[in-house]
Amino acid sequence: MKPAMVVPANIRRRFVLLLLAFTCFSLRLCSGEDRITFSTPIKDSQTLLCKSGVFRFGFFTPVNSTTRLRYAGIWYDKIPIQTVVWVANKDTPIKDTSGVISISDDGNLVVTDGRNRLVWSTNVTVPVAPNATWVQLLDTGNLKLQDNRNNGETLWESFKHPYNSFLPRMNLGTNNGTGENLKLTSWRSDVDPSTGNYTAGLAPFTFPELLIWKNSVPVWRSGPWNGQVFVGLPDVESLLFLDGFNLNNDNRGTYSMSYANDSFMYHFNLDPDGAIYQRDWSTSRNAWRVGVRFPSTDCDAYGMCGPYGSCNSREDPPCKCVKGFVPRNNIEWAARNWTSGCVRRAPLRCERLRNARSGSGGVKGDGFLKLQKMKVPISAETSLANEQACPIQCLENCSCTAYAYDRGIGCMLWSGSLLDMQSFLGSGIDLYIRLADSELKTHSKRAIMITAPVVGVVFVAAVCILLACRKFKKRPEAPAKDQSAEILFKRMEALTSGNESASNQVKLKELPLFEFQVLATSTDNFCLRNKLGQGGFGPVYKGKLPEGQEIAVKRLSRASGQGLEELMNEVVVISKLQHRNLVKLLGCCIEGEERLLVYEYMPKKSLDAYLFDPSKQKILDWKTRFNIMEGICRGLLYLHRDSRLKIIHRDLKASNILLDENLNPKISDFGLARVFLANEDEANTRRVVGTYGYMSPEYAMEGFFSEKSDVFSLGVIFLEIISGRRNSHKEENNLNLLAYAWKLWNEGEAASLADPNVFDESFEKEIQKCVQIGLLCVQEVANDRPNVSNVIWMLTTENTNLSEPKQPAFIARRGASEAESSEQSSQKVSINDVSLTAVTGR
Template sequence: MPTMKLAFLSLLMFSCYCIRFSVVLAAATSTISVGQSLTGSDTLVSSGGAFELGFFSPGNSSYKYLGIWYKKTKERTVVWVGNRDQPLTTSSPALAIDGANLVIQGGRTTYHVSNNSVSGSISATLLDSGNFVLREESSGKTLWQSFDDPLDTFLPGMKLGYNRRTGKVWALTSWKNTMDPSLGDFSLSIDFESPDEFVILKGSEKYWTSGPWDRDSQTFSHVPEMRLNYIFNYSFISNPNEVYFTYSIYSSSDVSTRLVMDLSGQIKQLNLPETSEQWFVFWGQPRDACDVYKFCGSFSRCSSNTFPFCACLDGFRPSDLEEWRQNDTSAGCVRKIQLQCEQMGYGNGDKDRFLKMDHVTFPLDYNTSERILDKACKSACSSDCSCTAYAYNGSGNGRCLLWHGDLLSLRQLSEDDPNGNTIFIKLAASELQNSQGINKTLKIALASAVPLVALFLTIYMGCQWKKKRKGKMGPTQDILLFDVDLSIAARTNETSERGIGNENNTNDVWLPLFSFSSVTAATQNFSNSNKLGEGGFGPVYKGKLLNGKHVAVKRLSKKSAQGMLELRNETMLIAKLQHKNLVRLLGCCLERDEKILIYEYMSNKSLDSFLFDEAKRHLLNWETRAHIVEGIAQGLIYLHQHSRLRIVHRDLKASNILLDSDMNPKISDFGLAKMFGGNESEANTNRIVGTYGYMSPEYALEGVVSIKSDVFSFGVLLLEIISGKKNTGFYQTDSMNLLGYAWQLWQEDTALCLVDSVLEHHNSDGMLMRHINVALLCVQEIAADRPTMSEVLTMLTNELLTLPSPKQPAFSYIRTQKIPEPPLYKPDLNSVNDVTVSVVEAR
């Protein structure tokens, strides 16, 4: 009996100790002190509730990690991991302070997060900045902080750079994958060879560079997005002790932010408004292939608005022709004619000249001279044989930029891009004269361009001549699409034979011309097993080229409504308008009365194959749908604003949105697109083409087409993406289509009833309401009331922006019968590029 009493007293004392220990933690939830430990599901929360620290398992991983994440977001957003390379397998890990060090204990494993040798009263506190700080309490001295051991996330107040005295480096490294925070393939760090800029490394190879820090604009030269400086205060510090970059948020900005080294190789600045639970990308780099270091090699230019992206500079040719034919341009270009000074061994300003290039980003690795005149800058490059180019900025003190050796990562921008610069490239005088002569000849020839039919006959005859001469026609033979009167012309000189492209006209686009036999072989003689779907213009097949690349082959029916006009439109537009959210045209075939277009293959086919399929709808969660919506909007903004010609698609719908393997959307089918030149913004047409349910009222009834026609179609598509329902059909009553049903719910303040049932348990009501509001703004009856696509994207992504109330949509109370779609494709096949052509009499 005494033994039982003793045991009971011992148990009671232990329970009291545990209760007291829990009370201590509860009283100071942001701090852990000596003698305490953080175990299991216990967490520390910063005093303002911004961040939380504890143990977690990423995804469905069984490993345990000590991490810091945002407290307010629904999905855990981890910003720091204490044991990224030392995962724990125990189910009961613990964090404690051992002497003056933080240690993670897991079974028999003890992992030292910090390594100090002081003594005294020590505590660790999680701050509202996201920094976990180990301090000596008596002096307040910081012994260690998580900001000194960054993972993949750069928070305001952190440093990126290095300590000159200790050699400490602050750098970011991507996760290995979404469930493994160990070291990944990509890292962001200061460039030790040029310590005023940063580089992304893929392994040990340079992948991207920020360009040097510009003291005038307080930004890095290759990150123009940093100039949108209404949220961030950037600083670049260089002193005898340290070189580092840091940033903070202006006190007036009610937003959380983080910069992440993504495992895809892109750095992303993400913002989280105070009223939101969803992050949106403020900017990302590299933006596309042209931003990747040395993507096109030396002495070349890269343009994301053309295909191929890469072309040699005027006066240069591919260094390896066969590699360029295989789209491997990394070897770059070499001079056609050697510089005079290279031949003579000294600078010779009389024999070498400079070619002016406008609307470019500056190549990498230049030297800068301050307080110099323009003529002196040119002279400095002329007299130096190793100098290959110069640029002059007359503002301020007058900056002279000089390049020596190879020119790398020069990007060609559009004429209206505000970030464009002018550079002067050194060429042999004879080469410059040749280039000017060719350009003059081209201008004269193009001024007398013949009609489309004649030019097409020229192509056909030229192709037949080549076929007789060579015995067969292969995919390396090319046609050139001239940007004059939207005509198609053929080139038969040596350059076109090689299939490289016109080196003297940046507006020209090369497009491979495939032989019918090669297309037949790629599609296994157009077998039904390769058939992806069939639309109003003809079937689409999956093909495999000799190099193993998969393609989509669109074979226009000989009875198709898409004739030569539509073929010209689609070929011209997709070949020239290159954007990540537009489908890419790889070539065409014009043999045997065939009209065949070869596109990049999209493994997930079209949006409608997911959206309106009961079995697949659940694969489209809200994040994926929002990503698709933003991509479509970006593609339309490019067509409406940033392409050289203003373009209205006229047939935007779910079946014309293709999805790649990562569910990135790409707008397809440009056969019905309308082009505007100069300052044109709208036009009248008697040929009403498009798809029932997506046409704007002014276009369907009056033949008036403008960019607002696409905005209307986008609004319809957005409602379909939100609801998972087609616009045509019955909704609650027999007198309304989807627009009318959405408007009725909006009027009754029950708009969330529109949301697809598979999204019912998703906690994004605020974003869903915003998207419904924007969709209704897009489908308003009067075109002038609708926003532009730029405004649409801003309203969708900026949650701080107050949205206007929409007016009643067009066609919202027109009775719609559910018109059965014609059996254009087999039930077990997906719809790809199907186009319904309607001809409506204007009233």
């Protein structure tokens, strides 16, 4: 037997120290050290973690990618949804897991593959010396290459090379001296982080603006910065909720934009489709919550209406020429191609003076047309003139075509064509466009004196012709198809004549008219297999137009309790509305006794088809249900406050909430809606229409309806969405849903109301909050209920101390239960001399 080999003590100590050092190094990399040095590179399986634990740096593969390509990037660490905010080798991925991130011999941070081939480098000139540089991942998400010898001088940083995400503490900006322009760049697709088609950043205009470009061509702009906000953003309130931006000017032509808020759990993202989203992390929902989005409407598309064209997303068509201008190309304009824009109808004073001979005289001055609450055109020029001198300076300059004055900006002047104008509802700047005096003057007394006799003669002649016709009167014939349509539109316009001035009325005649035979063919002659459901108006069928567009056709039933009045009301109301949470009306058909409405097709049908079907309830998880509640609120807020008209729906219920392919909600069925005057808050009717279980007590009992009536219906829908049960369904002790929810609330068990299919302890607080909001909406006294804007605030704000709800109204127990079947039922009941009609929806 050989004697055991004796290892000297000094060698054993060295071996132990080496083993300990290797173990510490391995643990350090596994636990996520925040820096890389020349001697401590990281491999594919290793990462850096910033000290706060918010961001991590290493290799990743995009979620849902069908490839195994590996990229070096930075992402949020504690968020279960992969959210990458920066990528190094975006255009040169590594095809396997052999990649290494290290400090190279020349001091740069580099990414290499398994064959030690260079994939990416910081590519800066650094001091060439051993251990001259090191890299650190900061708590801000900024990756810095620093010089060891010069007090940690920053040689390179990822914040100076942004990709698709704009993080707090990051700057986007321009430097007119160096030509540097830090911009965001989109990914190619959601699963491909290579360089995309879109960029976004500050444009070096006289007044800085945020722009989005597609292949270097502008597709959206924010409007100029006024010291607090970009004045071309309609949703500036949403930005202010997050404390907005800081925009700094160093007086050397450099502008930089950064967040005013230091929280790191939100950011802006430029997606592959060229839209900028503001996202903040919701702990209770365990998901990113999307706030503002740019662009948000079709009118946000850059130059959509061409020169001297103004866009209004609340009108159809959205583009129109400014007063004093006419379309440059009528054929294109009629085909809804507005990019060629408009031209002046009458030349300006300067043009006429150039064309006039000396001594001709009679040339009058120009004036200004005031357009309120506008997104001002691009390419504004600065002026030192004050508010009073601004218009004078414009008039004295023949090339000046418009001016505007904003306290945060000062006097703005425009020369040449005016491009990319948009009309807003609540924000914007007053814009003054220069017009010839002939476009501004009113009719003179002389014109009236001339016109009056002519009108009188025409009137007398018309009376004579009418009397002659009566003498030879024949049996009247039924109006032709186009005549009946004309009569219908005149009646519909009369319905709104008291609510809007003539200049603001929607041109209902522009609503497309479909031929009955086209709709019959599209639905296979209203075949039963194409029937989508049944409403108070009549059956609804799925159809497909010859060009391939899928539609939903609502056909007036002769047995319907509703009729021509409801059809006219729905066309009048919905033709004026455009919102992503409202169903879109495509047109109508009036032929003989046929009355049909044509809508965009909603592939997921109605909300009740999922909520109350045990086989489909699981499709609506809690996040989806929460998004549906928020979407309904935003659509209702548009009806109550943000649309051109103030509209009370009066029949809000689960069957009137349609779902698109992404399960986004759209409010439908406006046959019972009422348009309010601007100064009206409530109204009274002797004919109560709606659905039992959703009607507020003051409406059902006394005929009073207001915004708070719709809020009551909204609260019922909230409780149905949370529970997956109908309000008409009887719970324990024969309580309806409202009474049952109230009982659970008083017992401190509100979260147990939730549908077992979606309940999760991680959502318990949010579910309890939503139950509380629902109970606040169904309180018996209307004044106790919140308005819709408050409901949205309560839904989307965390850690909110909500008021305690009072006892809800249990009005649903008074009437017949709602079957919600494909067969419709109606019942009229006399209550205090008020006629009540309960009409079940589909």
